[in-house]
Amino acid sequence: MRLADKIIIITGSGSGIGRSSALLFAKEGATVVVNDLHVENGTETVTQIEAAGGTAIFIKADVTEPEEVKALVDQVIAQYGRIDVLFNNAGISNVGALHEVEPEAWDRVMRVNTRGVFLPSKYVLPHMMERKAGSIINMSSCVAEIGLARRAVYAASKGAILALTKAMQVDYASYNIRVNALLPGTILTPFVENYLKTSYDDPIAAMESLKKRQLSGDMGTPEDVAFAALFLASDESRFVMGSPFYIDGGATFG
Numbered sequence: 001m002r003l004a005d006k007i008i009i010i011t012g013s014g015s016g017i018g019r020s021s022a023l024l025f026a027k028e029g030a031t032v033v034v035n036d037l038h039v040e041n042g043t044e045t046v047t048q049i050e051a052a053g054g055t056a057i058f059i060k061a062d063v064t065e066p067e068e069v070k071a072l073v074d075q076v077i078a079q080y081g082r083i084d085v086l087f088n089n090a091g092i093s094n095v096g097a098l099h100e101v102e103p104e105a106w107d108r109v110m111r112v113n114t115r116g117v118f119l120p121s122k123y124v125l126p127h128m129m130e131r132k133a134g135s136i137i138n139m140s141s142c143v144a145e146i147g148l149a150r151r152a153v154y155a156a157s158k159g160a161i162l163a164l165t166k167a168m169q170v171d172y173a174s175y176n177i178r179v180n181a182l183l184p185g186t187i188l189t190p191f192v193e194n195y196l197k198t199s200y201d202d203p204i205a206a207m208e209s210l211k212k213r214q215l216s217g218d219m220g221t222p223e224d225v226a227f228a229a230l231f232l233a234s235d236e237s238r239f240v241m242g243s244p245f246y247i248d249g250g251a252t253f254g
């Protein structure tokens with residue numbers, strides 16, 4: 001198994017890409033720490049993992065709250081003694097050109113998407129540094145690199161994550177810690193379904209137009225991203241450092 005005996009935290013794994021990654025990681029032998037704001041969704045991920053014969057626990061924490069994130073990390077260390085992989089996946093979106101974005105919406109998206117990567121990393125890193133081993137996977141997006149209409153604050157937050165990934169990699173390479181970023185294109189998850197329903201009169205037509213954004217002519221699935229995350233979490237990617245990893249059906253190059 002590709003992740004045998006690894007202890008892995010995945011933030012925001014009560015839904016979408018996080019849940020698919022949790023299921024796949026557990027299938028590959030990892031003990032998965034499922035984190036989310038929503039208890040019901042997080043425990044459902046654990047239930048699905050256990051039903052498939054895997055090992056997981058749920059820890060509720062808001063990734064923007066230092067005390068909650070520190071408590072999560074402390075609990076994992078107390079229970080398992082180490083953290084091999086941190087997957088900073090939790091994130092929220094916002095639709096609008098910059099003049100339409102309310103200051104509160106700017107703060108909310110930047111807070112969850114960037115502080116939500118900063119805090120788990122801050123509290124996990126000392127444990128990885130002590131062991132001189134670890135892999136951190138940060139969830140960016142292809143919007144960090146391509147212009148996409150009416151995604152101003154979301155693009156800014158995902159661009160920040162890409163820059164942060166590179167800065168982190170430089171600082172922690174000497175501790176044998178790898179830090180890479182995932183840049184998905186449009187992936188059909190509750191996040192995108194909700195966006196289509198709330199932003200368009202005709203969500204089906206909007207979905208067809210979103211598909212055309214990819215060279216593949218389709219949207220990705222959460223599993224497509226989970227397989228890329230699996231590679232970055234595993235020792236197979238030991239020579240991959242500070243990379244932007246595209247899972248976008250060619251959207252970035254189209």
Ligand code: NAD
Nearest residue numbers: 012015016017037062063089090091141184186187189191
């Ligand atoms: P999703 O909404 O299905 O899942 C996100 C999860 O994060 C939810 O379970 C939510 O409860 C959790 N979450 C939100 N705020 C949190 C907080 N403060 N603390 C803890 N958990 C929190 O979304 P998804 O599509 O699976 O997206 C996952 C990640 O992938 C996000 O960072 C998103 O920006 C990124 N992404 C998604 C797409 C896409 O097309 N779906 C494309 C590129 C990048």
